[in-house]
Amino acid sequence: MTTMTEASVREFKMPDVGEGLTEAEILKWYVQVGDTVTDGQVVCEVETAKAAVELPIPYDGVVRELRFAEGTTVDVGTAIIAVDVSGGAAPEPAPAAPAEPAPAPAAEEAEPQGRTPVLVGYGVAVSSTKRRPRKGPEVPVAAAPAELNGHGAAAPAPVKERPLAKPPVRKLAKDLGVDLARVTPSGPDGIITREDVHAAVAPAEPVVEAPVEAPAPAAAPAPAVAGYDSARETRIPVKGVRKATAQAMIGSAFTAPHVTEFVTVDVTRTMKLVEELKQDKEFQGLRVNPLLLIAKALLVAIKRNPEVNASWDEAAQEIVLKHYVNLGIAAATPRGLIVPNIKDAQDKTLPQLSAALGELVSTAREGKTSPAAMQGGTVTITNVGVFGVDTGTPILNPGESAILAVGAIKLQPWVHKGKVKPRQVTTLALSFDHRLVDGELGSKVLADVAAILEQPKRLLSWA
Numbered sequence: 451m452t453t454m455t456e457a458s459v460r461e462f463k464m465p466d467v468g469e470g471l472t473e474a475e476i477l478k479w480y481v482q483v484g485d486t487v488t489d490g491q492v493v494c495e496v497e498t499a500k501a502a503v504e505l506p507i508p509y510d511g512v513v514r515e516l517r518f519a520e521g522t523t524v525d526v527g528t529a530i531i532a533v534d535v536s537g538g539a540a541p542e543p544a545p546a547a548p549a550e551p552a553p554a555p556a557a558e559e560a561e562p563q564g565r566t567p568v569l570v571g572y573g574v575a576v577s578s579t580k581r582r583p584r585k586g587p588e589v590p591v592a593a594a595p596a597e598l599n600g601h602g603a604a605a606p607a608p609v610k611e612r613p614l615a616k617p618p619v620r621k622l623a624k625d626l627g628v629d630l631a632r633v634t635p636s637g638p639d640g641i642i643t644r645e646d647v648h649a650a651v652a653p654a655e656p657v658v659e660a661p662v663e664a665p666a667p668a669a670a671p672a673p674a675v676a677g678y679d680s681a682r683e684t685r686i687p688v689k690g691v692r693k694a695t696a697q698a699m700i701g702s703a704f705t706a707p708h709v710t711e712f713v714t715v716d717v718t719r720t721m722k723l724v725e726e727l728k729q730d731k732e733f734q735g736l737r738v739n740p741l742l743l744i745a746k747a748l749l750v751a752i753k754r755n756p757e758v759n760a761s762w763d764e765a766a767q768e769i770v771l772k773h774y775v776n777l778g779i780a781a782a783t784p785r786g787l788i789v790p791n792i793k794d795a796q797d798k799t800l801p802q803l804s805a806a807l808g809e810l811v812s813t814a815r816e817g818k819t820s821p822a823a824m825q826g827g828t829v830t831i832t833n834v835g836v837f838g839v840d841t842g843t844p845i846l847n848p849g850e851s852a853i854l855a856v857g858a859i860k861l862q863p864w865v866h867k868g869k870v871k872p873r874q875v876t877t878l879a880l881s882f883d884h885r886l887v888d889g890e891l892g893s894k895v896l897a898d899v900a901a902i903l904e905q906p907k908r909l910l911s912w913a
Contacts (some may be wrong), residue, residue: 472648475524479516480495483516487510487512490644491506494531497785509537513534516530583846614635630642674820678813690772707883711892711896712895717740720874720904736801742807746913748777748854748895749803752829755894757886758774759851762886768883774794774796774828776795777795777826777829777831779811779833781810783814792810828872829855832854833856842877842879843855843881844881846881846882851882851883852883852887853881857876862875
């Protein structure tokens with residue numbers, strides 16, 4: 451009976467929705483235990499290190515178990531949901547399974563939900579055994595300690611000495627002097643979390659300070675880290691997009707030798723052209739703003755100076771020139787900074803570029819940017835001017851050679867045709883990898899962008 455039930459259950463594993471991703475966080479479940487699902491139906495939304503992605507299930511059936519709660523980070527390849535694909539017969543034998551383990555009576559107290567918690571409890575034990583085959587004895591230890599002791603007392607010892615915890619949590623425990631074997635886990639599958647470690651430290655504070663008054667200064671630093679005032683401080687776990695961004699920026703900052711150059715330019719004529727294009731029938735329904743013309747100006751500058759569009763191959767010690775431009779646009783989203791890019795932007799007309807920018811921005815705001823849209827970028831634009839900032843020194847997106855920062859466009863006094871007049875002015879900053887781009891090349895690119903924005907008609911003659 452048990453064999454038949456297990457044979458009818460299919461496990462859907464966390465897929466690698468990007469290139470080389472190792473984990474993803476379950477943001478939201480769209481189904482519950484007992485729901486009927488069909489092939490291709492979206493069952494959950496997950497956040498990888500690059501984007502939020504909806505996962506469709508590849509078969510029909512009835513949901514028997516959700517292996518992880520929302521907010522849990524799961525390794526790629528781990529089963530996250532179990533579906534009974536046998537049709538309508540499988541749900542009935544389910545109560546028979548909980549009759550074997552001892553906790554069954556407690557689980558059956560609630561009639562409508564009696565089967566659900568039993569199945570979840572049973573399934574979690576199975577999944578944990580599969581995920582960590584070397585730690586398999588952890589599950590049966592509580593149920594049959596006598597058998598293990600009969601085979602040898604060494605079996606339960608490793609379980610106590612090696613509690614389940616991720617490397618960062620182990621390091622935190624080591625730094626705070628916490629013995630993980632004494633910590634009560636609250637995470638899924640008995641995993642110890644950072645909060646568990648902090649909770650284990652908090653009650654120990656008075657014990658350290660009360661009996662030992664002399665060495666109190668030496669013991670003070672440890673409680674200071676963990677015993678923060680939750681009413682005055684908030685700790686936010688760094689994961690998903692924010693974690694990936696932080697790691698990428700550190701790698702970029704300490705790998706590529708950055709150089710940043712600045713130029714302040716009169717963009718009054720560009721702003722006038724933006725207003726004219728908004729009235730143009732060819733741009734009806736499209737997003738027309740200064741960023742559109744700035745993007746086009748950068749593309750023209752790259753065409754005139756193609757060597758700037760390159761990457762550095764560390765393994766081969768080669769410069770790789772790109773004959774295409776995947777133009778990245780930095781976008782601030784609730785989940786963090788992402789940089790989707792417009793593929794083959796150099797081939798697009800101004801209306802096509804406008805449409806691509808509009809789609810990129812709206813998709814990013816909705817949190818639906820796919821991992822593929824953020825891969826393969828060559829050059830990036832970051833518009834810090836929308837926050838009222840004059841400019842900045844942008845850090846290169848990993849694998850790219852240059853990034854252009856656009857500052858706020860403000861009305862300022864400017865010498866125009868020999869007279870001081872109020873003009874629309876902005877400051878541009880171009881950061882580039884000095885291994886690929888020397889000062890002359892970087893200056894030419896930045897000067898070309900500035901010249902086009904000052905005289906937009908150059909787009910016609912230089913493009």
